[in-house]
Amino acid sequence: MSQITDTYLIPEQYKSEVDLVRKTAREFAQRYFTKELAHKIDKEEAFPWDLYKKAGELGLIGSTIPTEYGGAGFSTEIVSAVITEELIRADTTLGQCILSGAFGLGVLYLFGTEEQKKQYIPPVVRGEKTFFLALTEPEHGSDITELSTVAKKDGDYFILKGIKTFITNAPTAEYGIVLAQTEPEKKYRGQTLFLIHTDWPGVEIKPLKGKMGQRGSPIGEIRLDNVKVPKENIVGGEKEYNMGFYRALQYLNIGRTHVGAVALGMMLNAFDKAFEYAQKRIQFGKPIIEHQLIQQKLAEMIQLIDLSRLAVYRAHLILDDYIKGLVEPRTMAAISSITKTFVTESATKVIDHAIQILGGGGYMEEFEVERAWRDHRVTRIYEGTTEINLLTIVDAVRRGYFKL
Ligand SMILES: Cc1cc2nc3c(=O)[nH]c(=O)nc-3n(C[C@H](O)[C@H](O)[C@H](O)COP(=O)(O)OP(=O)(O)OC[C@H]3O[C@@H](n4cnc5c(N)ncnc54)[C@H](O)[C@@H]3O)c2cc1C
Incomplete structure (x- = not known):
């Protein structure tokens, strides 16, 4: 029995899962993390795709996402904590890159429709794609109760206009989620989450370089210039409008x-x-x-x-x-x-x-x-x-x- 599992009051039923992932994550880091790679990633501000894919193959990304959506299906979030702890303990830069690649995916898992989950989650947890959750704007950081990004209804579509900034994975992701103001007069009661693709007309991504740290995890600005989003792309469908x-x-x-x-x-x-x-x-x-x-x-x-x-x-x-x-x-x-x-x-x-x-x-x-x-x-x-x-x-x- 591992000393860590015993000392930290982990419930009996989770101990074997927790010990297994600790061992797996530790061995993964020992095998693939090198000081040279970490320095290169830190210097070049480059996302370590190879490492990310390998971690995905092993189930280290989306460890608690059910297997029907491609995840490893572990039964407790403690598993995800232990994977994070072990990978980052081995190397702060490389570990963090792996963990942040799927940032925001939980929104889709918790609130997405069945079709959205089946289509968008598996490629991310397999380590083939990254994901983003875009809340922050140049004028709205801590306070997002009123956003400048607006989504206007136009028949079966919404037209998105605005700028999101400091968005993790924006430069590498093919898709992700944007929070926009659907009814500006209602302030935070009138905001909706939309799934968008970065190659859609009107979407422009500007990588933001020169971070102090976590330099292998790219961030960027997302410019939305009258982007046409089908209403089916509201996260969770129409019932989630304004939620x-x-x-x-x-x-x-x-x-x-x-x-x-x-x-x-x-x-x-x-x-x-x-x-x-x-x-x-x-x-x-x-x-x-x-x-x-x-x-x-x-x-x-x-x-x-x-x-x-x-x-x-x-x-x-x-x-x-x-x-x-x-x-x-x-x-x-x-x-x-x-x-x-x-x-x-x-x-x-x-x-x-x-x-x-x-x-x-x-x-x-x-x-x-x-x-x-x-x-x-x-x-x-x-x-x-x-x-x-x-x-x-x-x-x-x-x-x-x-x-x-
Ligand atoms: C590396 C990196 C990655 C990021 N990734 C993402 C991402 O993926 N998606 C995303 O949406 N955003 C992302 N962000 C944005 C991040 O969440 C914001 O920077 C953060 O929420 C703070 O907002 P701000 O920078 O506008 O600061 P501000 O809100 O302008 O705050 C400036 C200062 O004022 C303080 N302050 C503000 N209001 C109060 C108050 N009421 N009382 C006391 N102090 C206050 C703040 O604490 C802070 O010290 C990222 C940022 C970084 C640096």
């Missing part, structure tokens, strides 16, 4: 929980390097791990990782019920925001300590904690900034959706 804002937020409860697993993997990556270095590096006649101020940093890192892991697994376990509709969305919002803010802010402390323990080497790309720092930083920004998530937590407690 887009609510669906996006319901999905973000899952996305934000997943970001917790990403940040957990990143702090483990930095800790592993710092712990090894501290035992080897000799100063003042002994390994620096013998100096108590270094031990204090390591102790804080261990505490934060340990409690972050508990938070991440707990939140993923609750996601299982949430996905089945058994948890109130605003209760899940509180749990996912608590997890995201605690783990991502802890990652900053842990990786900063790792850099300090490595001394001058910590500042150099060769020692790689520098890359973990760059890769982790955006976890406090995307899928809701720390500030926005903190507001969500207090709101849920004030309204009685989350009680201590």
Whole structure:
């Protein structure tokens, strides 16, 4: 029995699945991740398609999506947390690329029609295609209650016009989801999600280069210039008209929980390097791990990782019920925001300590904690900034959706 599975209160019925995927993900990383590939991807800002396809073949993408849609059909979201943790622990850049390739696909899985799911999900979980979820606009980031992107009804079509920005996978994806204002006067009550293809007339993708980190995961701007979208492409069909804002937020409860697993993997990556270095590096006649101020940093890192892991697994376990509709969305919002803010802010402390323990080497790309720092930083920004998530937590407690 694995020590990790025992320590983190994983329910008995999931232990064998969790142990299996941990082993599979670890072996995958050992076999295919190299320092050279990671540096190349980071330098060139190139998406590692080969790696992504291999991960898809092994069931590491969409691990909890049912087999009828091409997924691996595992029975708990803890499995997806463990895959994320292991791949990113092995390499923050390569692991993150694999995990972000299918970003937003959960919206389709949760709210799409049967035909949409059967057509669009399998190629993504097989690692053949990437996906996007476009919410953010140049004028609307944290506040998407009123969007500039509009979709006007025209017979059996909607005509989409607007700009989405910072969209993960926009430069590589053939299709994805866009949130648009269908009835502007209704604000967030008048928004709808549409499935669009990037090769449709009027769609223009502009890659955005020069990110601080996560540089193998491409982002881009999506310009929509009177794009004709069939009404069948409303995510979930016509009954979902004007439900887009609510669906996006319901999905973000899952996305934000997943970001917790990403940040957990990143702090483990930095800790592993710092712990090894501290035992080897000799100063003042002994390994620096013998100096108590270094031990204090390591102790804080261990505490934060340990409690972050508990938070991440707990939140993923609750996601299982949430996905089945058994948890109130605003209760899940509180749990996912608590997890995201605690783990991502802890990652900053842990990786900063790792850099300090490595001394001058910590500042150099060769020692790689520098890359973990760059890769982790955006976890406090995307899928809701720390500030926005903190507001969500207090709101849920004030309204009685989350009680201590
Ligand atoms: C690498 C990357 C990938 C991304 N991928 C996607 C994607 O795939 N799809 C997508 O739709 N978006 C994506 N985003 C966009 C991301 O979600 C937004 O950048 C984020 O939500 C913040 O929006 P903003 O950048 O407009 O900042 P703003 O909303 O302008 O915020 C600026 C600052 O003000 C603070 N602030 C705002 N409102 C308040 C308030 N009420 N109280 C206190 N502080 C406040 C914020 O916390 C922040 O510190 C991505 C961004 C990055 C960097």
